[in-house]
Amino acid sequence: MKPLDVLQQSLHKRVLVEMKGGRSYRGVLDAFDQHLNLVLSAAEEVVNDEVTARPGVTLVRGDSVVFISP
Amino acid sequence: MKPLDVLQQSLHKRVLVEMKGGRSYRGVLDAFDQHLNLVLSAAEEVVNDEVTARPGVTLVRGDSVVFISP
Amino acid sequence: MKPLDVLQQSLHKRVLVEMKGGRSYRGVLDAFDQHLNLVLSAAEEVVNDEVTARPGVTLVRGDSVVFISP
Amino acid sequence: MKPLDVLQQSLHKRVLVEMKGGRSYRGVLDAFDQHLNLVLSAAEEVVNDEVTARPGVTLVRGDSVVFISP
Amino acid sequence: MKPLDVLQQSLHKRVLVEMKGGRSYRGVLDAFDQHLNLVLSAAEEVVNDEVTARPGVTLVRGDSVVFISP
Amino acid sequence: MKPLDVLQQSLHKRVLVEMKGGRSYRGVLDAFDQHLNLVLSAAEEVVNDEVTARPGVTLVRGDSVVFISP
């Protein structure tokens, strides 16, 4: 198994994405590529366990991602 | 679907672009490439929900982008 | 021996992963690639020797990794 | 249209270049390449809307550029 | 002589590795690659000349390394 | 014209080089490459308009360069 296989298995399921700088996003993983660019739908921005924004569909740039938790 | 397909679908529509360092831009997505370099027209810079500048057409360098929300 | 051979030997064993910015993760190494992207299962986030989160399965982006200790 | 086409159309016209770290430059775009390295002539450094230096011709390194506004 | 030849000569000998952010590691260099990814055994973390942790075997990611002293 | 042509025209002439982190160097441009690695001779380090060091010949690493002004 390679790391990106975990993302393949998480497609169309909810994931938590932690970003550099302390923000997190929760949403349904609709797409990803080898740079860890991600598309989340029904996305919520979470700071200190509070939902601070609901951007809906969001393309997250891979180089700001710290970890992704299915 | 790949992440950049979301941008293809957002061409000529309004998007929100969040940048490293806390600034955001709102504007119409007129062009993008695989580095996530973006061209926004009718662009507004937004800081803390206030419009702080209206640069009009703007080329945003991809490596400063954190996320893009159609 | 090359550095990634150590990871090969650590597959399916517990490792400690120290991240840029001071967080650590403990978990079972289920996958890795040449960028040091990692998949940990039964993962725990550790800050100052306290478990602060239990994300379970986690894909850690390699470029945030400082060291990995089998 | 690709993002760099906007720069092609801005050749020999005035642009505003915002840099990482808060500085901006205004000047006439005389050259650019695919890394967003830029040459500005009649360049002015602008900090908080004040002109702080007039370096004249300036080669700006692309990886310090945040956005370019024609 | 090329820089990595110094590491070849240091294989299986004790080295000091200084990291970005102020931490250092001392240990026996068991492996390295061209990215300066390193494997140290009998590794000790050193902060301000005090041993703060003994992770034992450690894979250090090359891009956090500042210098290596045989 | 491409950006590096400006450097070609500046060979053996005095330039000002502004670095990430606020330092500047003035000196005669004796060599450059496509990474913007530069060699300056008769180089002076300038901080807040004061000459703080005279390193003479200096090889400046391109990725610390913000701009170069002929």
Added chain:
Amino acid sequence: MKPLDVLQQSLHKRVLVEMKGGRSYRGVLDAFDQHLNLVLSAAEEVVNDEVTARPGVTLVRGDSVVFISP
């Protein structure tokens, strides 16, 4: 002349190496490569003009180097 030619001419001579983050090293340049990875022998770490450590032989990672002065 290309920038690395200056290093070729400095082989086996004393150089000053300034690093990101404010440290400097003085030592004899024994090896270098195209990434500006360097090997210094008889190396001294210098902070605020004081010698703070004498690591002897040192491999310095190129991406932490700001400038090298022969």
